Amino acid sequence: MNKGVAITGMGIISAIGNNVAENYDALINEKKGITRVDHIETIQREEIMVGEIKFTNDELIAQLNLSPENNYSRTAMLGVIAAKEAIADAGINDIKKFKTGIVSGTSVGGMDMTEKYYYQYLTEKEPQKYIESHHAGDSTQKIAEQLGIEESLVTTISTACSSAANAIMLGARLIKSGKLDRVVVGGADCLSKFTINGFKTLMILSDTYNTPFDENRKGLNLGEAAAFLVLESDEVIKAENKKVLAYVKGYGNANDAFHQTASSDNGDGATLAMEKALKVAGIKPSEIDYINAHGTATGNNDLSEGRAILRIFGNEMPEFSSTKAFTGHTLAAAGAIEAVYSVLALQNNVIFPNLNFKTPMKEFSMIPQTELKKKELNTVLSNSFGFGGNCSAVIFSKEA
Amino acid sequence: MSELKEELKAKIIEQLNLEDVAVADIADDDALFGDGLGLDSIDALELIVMLDKDYGIRLSDPKEGRKIFESVQVMADYIQEHRTK
Amino acid sequence: MKKVYINSIASISPQKTFDNTIFLDEIIDYNDTVIFVQDPDYKQYIPPAAARRMAKGIKMGVVASKIAMDEAGIETVDAIITGTGMGCMIDSEKFVSAIIDNNEQYLTPTSFIQSTHNTVAGQIALGMECKAYNFTYVHSAISFEAALLDAKMQLENAEATHILVGGVEELGEHTTKVHRVINHIKPEAVTISEVLNSKTKGAVFSEGTNFFVISNQRRESCYAELVAIETFNTLQKDRVSEAIEAFLKENNLKADDIDVVVFGNNGDVDFDGFYNQLSKGIFSKTQQVFYKHLVGENNTVSAFGVWLASKILKTQSIAEIVKINKINPSKIKTVLCYNQYRGQNHSLVLLKKC
Missing domain, CATH: 3.40.47.10 (Thiolase/Chalcone synthase)
Incomplete structure (x- = not known):
């Protein structure tokens, strides 16, 4: 077994809760956060369901105490809320005491403001402040500023829906290589007309509650969320006598190299990513106790991922579930959201249910865990796959 | 009918940006997907929007598209029968 | 390693x-x-x-x-x-x-x-x-x-x-x-x-x-050894020299050891001062080169700086058009690239002859 990287804090805001405790409460009480979209004016409203955070931008600005002149995109504000909770949870009072960086994943970035003021930018002075908030790195830059991270490594990954998983992966490698002592890793994405209409053109949005791994699945629900985890080196853990929540034990990224958006029939990329993660962790598939699947509830993903899981686990299939029926698919943030859920699963020895499942898929006999289940968990595998064939798997463990 | 077929060929070329293909290169019965013109699932989605926008035909399941877009001939027959504009 | x-x-x-x-x-x-x-x-x-x-x-x-x-x-x-x-x-x-x-x-x-x-x-x-x-x-x-x-x-x-x-x-x-x-x-x-x-x-x-x-294998086509990279989300203007010297020290070098320094000046009167202070300061005796006059500014144009540094190291020559000053080092062994955009996101890339 190889040594993992310690997680000492986490923070989250999603459609099912504004912090870690609320998210856990919703998960164990089967309270999903899927509704019609309220804060975005779209003609698609009646045709889609979303996992929306029910704060308006003004409410978020007030919560964060931002000045009226601020140019925060919604992505940045959600990110700050989650990152601040993670830092507080890790008991960090002096961010400068150790060399601290941040790696965030986002795909939407500041697109919410760009699509709102696209043409106004050319003529109206007031919204022009948001022009500089468009690029993906802006939200991360702002989160760093809010946390007081200066003169350090601050970067952003955008590999579509695997972005945050990849941010966790890079963070772990930065700690292992000694480049940083402490890294805040995660991701943030807000809902936008851009993604709503984009996924709509792909005809993979469900008009009702998403049903991962169900034969009659109709597609995904988009969601918005942010989540961050604090990773710290062994030296910091020792020096500060830190409590460790769990460990990033293994990770792997591979490319399906099959199609721009669709996953290969046999899930080649997903299989490779899981194999690599197991190798980095130095464990066998049989040592995985629970899989938090990507499970977006699109026809293509669930079949491809299911087959990949079968290829790895065969007859030794652990319980698996997708939590996207709770939160919707939160795109670039998904890997971090589900990392938090994986750690919660480990901490509480509980497997979260795959809601809305009724009929097994005809292609295989895999049945997700549909009810909350108590089980002693030591290792959890979390999958995240994205456009461009990007496939990632991260393994979390209770012991180093 | 043959007018509609020519129109479809021109639209397919333009919409899907098939720079090196001319209307005359596409026979009515040529397969559009796979070995024929080599279109893929993204093209199918593009064509579904074209059916909606230009002929008032709405498909809700991309799988339906596969059958309709078998060839220009099949497409034209389908449009003839179902068009609302 | x-x-x-x-x-x-x-x-x-x-x-x-x-x-x-x-x-x-x-x-x-x-x-x-x-x-x-x-x-x-x-x-x-x-x-x-x-x-x-x-x-x-x-x-x-x-x-x-x-x-x-x-x-x-x-x-x-x-x-x-x-x-x-x-x-x-x-x-x-x-x-x-x-x-x-x-x-x-x-x-x-x-x-x-x-x-x-x-x-x-x-x-x-x-x-x-x-x-x-x-x-x-x-x-x-x-x-x-x-x-x-x-x-x-x-x-x-x-x-x-x-x-x-x-x-x-x-x-x-x-x-x-x-x-x-x-x-x-x-x-x-x-x-x-x-x-x-x-x-x-x-x-x-x-x-x-x-x-x-x-x-991690040196091939015949090799241009340079990539020695170190550092990025900074923020860096106040008056902290740049210090940050560069600390970076060089970590790599057992001093400013004087740099044969060529590649700057990211883009002619923006508000931000070129980040480089100008180094031209007059720690790198005043170093051959300075720049490139954004030739290729413009964009978010990843600093990669052109690395391209330029690689070419300089391999060919051991510097085109006149990129020279800021004329020190004309006889041998070019170590090159440092420094870039920032609008005062943020600073980077240092250190290359050596291979």
């Missing part, structure tokens, strides 16, 4: 740089505020069926990656890592404007799919059938350096042998317009000889791409 080498380079820029056999032999002058690349023959590299959905940035990235792979003489790599600050702007603009102009109706998927930031890395993988690690960094002016750092860590730890790393930026028409509005683009056209002394706000915006094969 294994040493890391830049084994091949490829650049598509507003200068004729896609041919590796020449080195700024002929300079194209511009008199503009936005400049575009000298196009290679994309069709020679990309089959029409694959090219039909590709916007400019994707084409540039795919072609540059092929040039770099060819020069390194390898068929595949253990990772593809790209950086892009703005991402696929052309398709993003197409999709946003279609949403607004058509009130969310009759939208087609192609531009949405292609707008994803990792499209270039994904397309390269698809073209190469490369199932390896595939990352895209999107952090403004350090997007490329983040990619380079990721690759370097993997190579040092022998997790990979060859990695394709690149930066790519395309210009979207609307994005250019809005950046004009907020004075990020120069108000008046400037020629390449005037850029540095333009005394106006903003930069000459550009598009372009630079790809490299970096490896």
Whole structure:
């Protein structure tokens, strides 16, 4: 077994809760956060369901105490809320005491403001402040500023829906290589007309509650969320006598190299990513106790991922579930959201249910865990796959 | 009918940006997907929007598209029968 | 820890740089505020069926990656890592404007799919059938350096042998317009000889791409050893010299040991001071070079700085057009690149002769 990287804090805001405790409460009480979209004016409203955070931008600005002149995109504000909770949870009072960086994943970035003021930018002075908030790195830059991270490594990954998983992966490698002592890793994405209409053109949005791994699945629900985890080196853990929540034990990224958006029939990329993660962790598939699947509830993903899981686990299939029926698919943030859920699963020895499942898929006999289940968990595998064939798997463990 | 077929060929070329293909290169019965013109699932989605926008035909399941877009001939027959504009 | 080498380079820029056999032999002058690349023959590299959905940035990235792979003489790599600050702007603009102009109706998927930031890395993988690690960094002016750092860590730890790393930026028409509005683009056209002394706000915006094969094996084509990379989200002007000296010290060097320093001056009167203080300060006796007058400013143009440094180290020559001062070192062993954009996202890349 190889040594993992310690997680000492986490923070989250999603459609099912504004912090870690609320998210856990919703998960164990089967309270999903899927509704019609309220804060975005779209003609698609009646045709889609979303996992929306029910704060308006003004409410978020007030919560964060931002000045009226601020140019925060919604992505940045959600990110700050989650990152601040993670830092507080890790008991960090002096961010400068150790060399601290941040790696965030986002795909939407500041697109919410760009699509709102696209043409106004050319003529109206007031919204022009948001022009500089468009690029993906802006939200991360702002989160760093809010946390007081200066003169350090601050970067952003955008590999579509695997972005945050990849941010966790890079963070772990930065700690292992000694480049940083402490890294805040995660991701943030807000809902936008851009993604709503984009996924709509792909005809993979469900008009009702998403049903991962169900034969009659109709597609995904988009969601918005942010989540961050604090990773710290062994030296910091020792020096500060830190409590460790769990460990990033293994990770792997591979490319399906099959199609721009669709996953290969046999899930080649997903299989490779899981194999690599197991190798980095130095464990066998049989040592995985629970899989938090990507499970977006699109026809293509669930079949491809299911087959990949079968290829790895065969007859030794652990319980698996997708939590996207709770939160919707939160795109670039998904890997971090589900990392938090994986750690919660480990901490509480509980497997979260795959809601809305009724009929097994005809292609295989895999049945997700549909009810909350108590089980002693030591290792959890979390999958995240994205456009461009990007496939990632991260393994979390209770012991180093 | 043959007018509609020519129109479809021109639209397919333009919409899907098939720079090196001319209307005359596409026979009515040529397969559009796979070995024929080599279109893929993204093209199918593009064509579904074209059916909606230009002929008032709405498909809700991309799988339906596969059958309709078998060839220009099949497409034209389908449009003839179902068009609302 | 294994040493890391830049084994091949490829650049598509507003200068004729896609041919590796020449080195700024002929300079194209511009008199503009936005400049575009000298196009290679994309069709020679990309089959029409694959090219039909590709916007400019994707084409540039795919072609540059092929040039770099060819020069390194390898068929595949253990990772593809790209950086892009703005991402696929052309398709993003197409999709946003279609949403607004058509009130969310009759939208087609192609531009949405292609707008994803990792499209270039994904397309390269698809073209190469490369199932390896595939990352895209999107952090403004350090997007490329983040990619380079990721690759370097993997190579040092022998997790990979060859990695394709690149930066790519395309210009979207609307994005250019809005950046004009907020004075990020120069108000008046400037020629390449005037850029540095333009005394106006903003930069000459550009598009372009630079790809490299970096490896933990030194190949015959080797340009340079990649010694160290550091990035800073913030750095106050009066902290820059100190930060550079600390970085050099970590690598057992002093400012005097640097034979050539590559600066990212873009002629923006508000921000060139970050470099000018070094020209007059710790690097006053060092040969200083710059390049943004030739290739403009974009989020990953600092990769052109690394391209320039690599060329200088390999050819042991410096074109007059890039010289800021005239120290003319007889031997060039160590080169440092420093870049920042609008006072943020600073980067240092240290290269040595291989």
